[in-house]
Amino acid sequence: MLTDHERRILRYWQDEPSLTPGEIGEKVGLSAAQVARRMKTLRQRGVVKSIEAQINWPALGYAVEVSLRITLDKTVPRAFDEFLAAAREVPEVIEIQTFLGRVDARLNLIARNMPHYQEVYRDRILTLPHIADIEALMHVARIKAEEVYPL
């Protein structure tokens, strides 16, 4: 788990990953060197797995985003593995999740426009193995997107 100092550093760091150790230090009352050392430990322990650049897909011309909720045919023993392996081959899939619940998996799919979406959906999604049912949710807007943890 986290020490008090680590928790406070992480709180500011996740809100604004571009902050320098010195800037975080001013907020939490530690020196830049003390903060830098703890940031390094947090990365080494895998608490912070990576620092990612975020691509704004609509700005790159991908205006359509659809969440495909998928139920798999579980009578097939390797349905999950084979479905996931095939889904990874679709370039328009930007996120793959598996669940315990009413749906088994979810694919986040992006497309340039509706005709492009329809093409990807027909040629690349409906042909994925072991699908029993698909429901689509069309993204309208992101109200909250930071994905920070309540520390």
Place this chain on the structure above:
Amino acid sequence: MSDPDATDWQILRELQRDGTLTASEIGRRIGLSQPATWRRIVDLRKAGILHPQRLRIDPEKIGFGVTVFLGVKLATKGRVSLEDFERAVAAIPEVQTVEHVLGLYDYRLRVVARDLPDFERVLRRRIMTLPGVGNVEANVLLSEERRPGPLG
């Protein structure tokens, strides 16, 4: 900026793999000078194509053992404004993301909790008491992977 060209895509691809790379490191990999790479990164940021970086945190290592996706249907559309619901749901600390969607549900929420009893507390005290909330469906996240998408 003009439409991103093949070099811009290469830069985005490198940054997507590792958001901490410097302009000179990226330049070396794709055969471009540091100033030229830097200028392109600045342009990509200005054009809103490159958003600020994000930390990818391992939730279990900070004590969040459960991630649940909720599909929420509003019960009283029209009477309660969408803004009221959105303001209230976005203020819940355990709710990490809120997406307005079209289809079976109106909203899709990503919720984190320490464990299942903690999730039940969030669901009962915070989610079910939201203004206008109707049907709620929960799916517990088992695994998750982000793909490079069309850049890959």
